[in-house]
Amino acid sequence: MTERFHTKSPATPAAFKDVRMRGFQDRAEVADVFALLDGRVSRLAEEPVSLHDAAGRVLARDIVADVAVPPYDRAAMDGYALRGDETFGAGPYTPLEFRVVGEAYPGRPFPNCVEPGQAVRIMTGAPLPTGATAVLQAEAAEESGGCLRVSEPAPPGRHIGKRGEDIEPGAVVLRAGRVLRPQDVGVLASLGSNPVPVIRRPRVAILVTGNELLPAGSRPEGYRIVDSNSVMLEALVRRDGGLPETPPIIPDVHEQVRDMLLQADADVVLISGGSSVGQEDHAPRVLAEAGELCVHGVALRPASPTGVGFLRDIPVFLLPGNPVSCLCAYDLFASRAVRIRAGRPVGLPYRTCRRTLARKIASAIGRVDYVRVRINNEQVEPLATSGASLLSSTTRADGFVLAPAESEGYAAGESVDVYLYD
Numbered sequence: 001m002t003e004r005f006h007t008k009s010p011a012t013p014a015a016f017k018d019v020r021m022r023g024f025q026d027r028a029e030v031a032d033v034f035a036l037l038d039g040r041v042s043r044l045a046e047e048p049v050s051l052h053d054a055a056g057r058v059l060a061r062d063i064v065a066d067v068a069v070p071p072y073d074r075a076a077m078d079g080y081a082l083r084g085d086e087t088f089g090a091g092p093y094t095p096l097e098f099r100v101v102g103e104a105y106p107g108r109p110f111p112n113c114v115e116p117g118q119a120v121r122i123m124t125g126a127p128l129p130t131g132a133t134a135v136l137q138a139e140a141a142e143e144s145g146g147c148l149r150v151s152e153p154a155p156p157g158r159h160i161g162k163r164g165e166d167i168e169p170g171a172v173v174l175r176a177g178r179v180l181r182p183q184d185v186g187v188l189a190s191l192g193s194n195p196v197p198v199i200r201r202p203r204v205a206i207l208v209t210g211n212e213l214l215p216a217g218s219r220p221e222g223y224r225i226v227d228s229n230s231v232m233l234e235a236l237v238r239r240d241g242g243l244p245e246t247p248p249i250i251p252d253v254h255e256q257v258r259d260m261l262l263q264a265d266a267d268v269v270l271i272s273g274g275s276s277v278g279q280e281d282h283a284p285r286v287l288a289e290a291g292e293l294c295v296h297g298v299a300l301r302p303a304s305p306t307g308v309g310f311l312r313d314i315p316v317f318l319l320p321g322n323p324v325s326c327l328c329a330y331d332l333f334a335s336r337a338v339r340i341r342a343g344r345p346v347g348l349p350y351r352t353c354r355r356t357l358a359r360k361i362a363s364a365i366g367r368v369d370y371v372r373v374r375i376n377n378e379q380v381e382p383l384a385t386s387g388a389s390l391l392s393s394t395t396r397a398d399g400f401v402l403a404p405a406e407s408e409g410y411a412a413g414e415s416v417d418v419y420l421y422d
Contacts, residue, residue, distance in 0.1 A: 027299040027304060028298050028299065029366070030298060033332075037308070037336050038340070038346070040310065040313075041341060043340060043343050044202055044342070046060030046199055047200045049198050051185055055180055055182050055184075057198035058343040059179075060199050061176045064170065064172055065168065065170065065171045065191055066169060067169060069190045069191065070163060073127070074126060075125065075126050076159045076160060080100070080138070080148060081114060081128055081135050082114060082118065082120070082132055083131065083133055086116065088153050091151060097149055098147075099118050100120070100148050102120050102121070104127060105123050106124075106126050109127040110122075110127075110129040113129070113130040114132040119136075133160075136150060166190075173187060177344075177345075179344065201241055201242060202242045205265070206244055206245065207264065208227055209251070209257055209282075209321075211251055212225055213227040214227065215227060215248070229272040229321065229323055230272065232323065232326070233319075240335050241344055252273075252274060252281075254286065258290060261286055261290055264311075267341050269311065272321060273320070275306065275318035275319060276320060283307065284296050287307065287318065290311055291310050291312065291316065293309040294309045295309070296318070298333075299367045299405060300329075300370065301367055302320070302324055302370065306333060308333060315337045317333060324372075327391075351420045352417050354415050355379060355380045355416065358376070358379040359381060360410060369403040370400055371400055372399075373397055373398065373400060373418060374397055398418070398422075399421050399422075402417075
């Protein structure tokens with residue numbers, strides 16, 4: 001994915017400023033947060049896994065073939081192995097005769113050498129007998145009583161899979177950083193590569209705070225709402241190659257938020273909620289006291305209350321409780337850290353397309369805007385909502401457009417890149 005923002009020098013932690021009931025005076029630029037993450041977050045170590053568990057994992061190092069695939073010359077067709085130059089001149093009216101002296105099957109080769117005037121009945125995948133130089137397909141000959149009548153020539157090399165024609169010894173077969181696909185695992189199996197060196201999956205702790213929240217799977221009741229961020233974040237973490245771990249919802253109590261943060265045994269920590277300027281938004285102070293709060297407040301709409309810091313070199317993300325803001329902050333920042341730790345590309349993991357805007361997108365210099373859009377008749381239409389709590393707007397949207405900090409948005413008729421939610 002092409003990076004849309006120019007990264008700057010990493011941000012450095014500043015003295016903690018309690019913004020509760022005061023608001024943000026300063027906001028970090030998105031590019032500065034990227035630089036901070038790229039400079040401080042590192043890839044996890046490799047671990048060996050079975051071939052059967054390797055699909056979808058990230059390869060930790062280059063795989064160099066130490067064997068040939070296939071490891072021997074073999075028949076690429078059911079038919080007869082013979083000396084190909086002896087078949088020249090064969091035709092329907094001038095058939096040539098060969099004596100059938102044996103058979104070759106996959107795993108059961110013909111044990112002798114094919115001499116002049118001889119043929120060996122051979123099946124696809126069987127080793128080519130010594131002395132044979134071609135395989136004549138079965139329909140081009142007629143066998144009777146041990147005599148083979150050949151009615152067309154089979155030049156040397158015909159219907160033979162040569163040793164190493166798929167993979168030569170010494171070839172770099174798969175590069176480090178590749179997310180292994182099913183066919184990749186098949187190639188590794190053909191080389192005898194087992195176990196497979198992959199990058200360890202990052203464990204991601206998802207700490208959800210909020211006195212008003214009921215656990216996911218509940219029904220709303222009274223003045224309490226159901227936590228939707230945890231299940232959304234779990235799916236996003238899995239998409240990025242991580243292993244989510246979600247403890248029970250944490251009350252908006254400073255000591256309890258602090259205890260859960262300190263107990264988190266993870267490679268990345270996400271705190272959903274409690275990151276803004278409300279009286280009970282404790283997460284920024286907790287992180288500043290327990291570790292480093294490098295960023296609190298980003299020039300981004302939505303998701304401006306996002307915070308980023310570190311606890312014992314573990315990246316910690318303070319994600320807004322409003323669901324769209326949470327999604328936006330995760331995708332731009334936390335996703336980047338999870339993917340770095342997992343050895344995956346850092347760019348946004350969405351398919352993109354370029355389309356023309358039907359209506360303008362308004363933004364402001366110095367701020368990045370995450371704009372939900374629909375595509376109608378090949379044109380992009382911004383959704384007529386800006387609410388950060390309206391998660392259903394992302395299900396109605398086909399994707400989103402990022403208006404960069406150096407612009408005031410896009411005019412109708414301009415071409416924009418759309419990140420597709422599919």
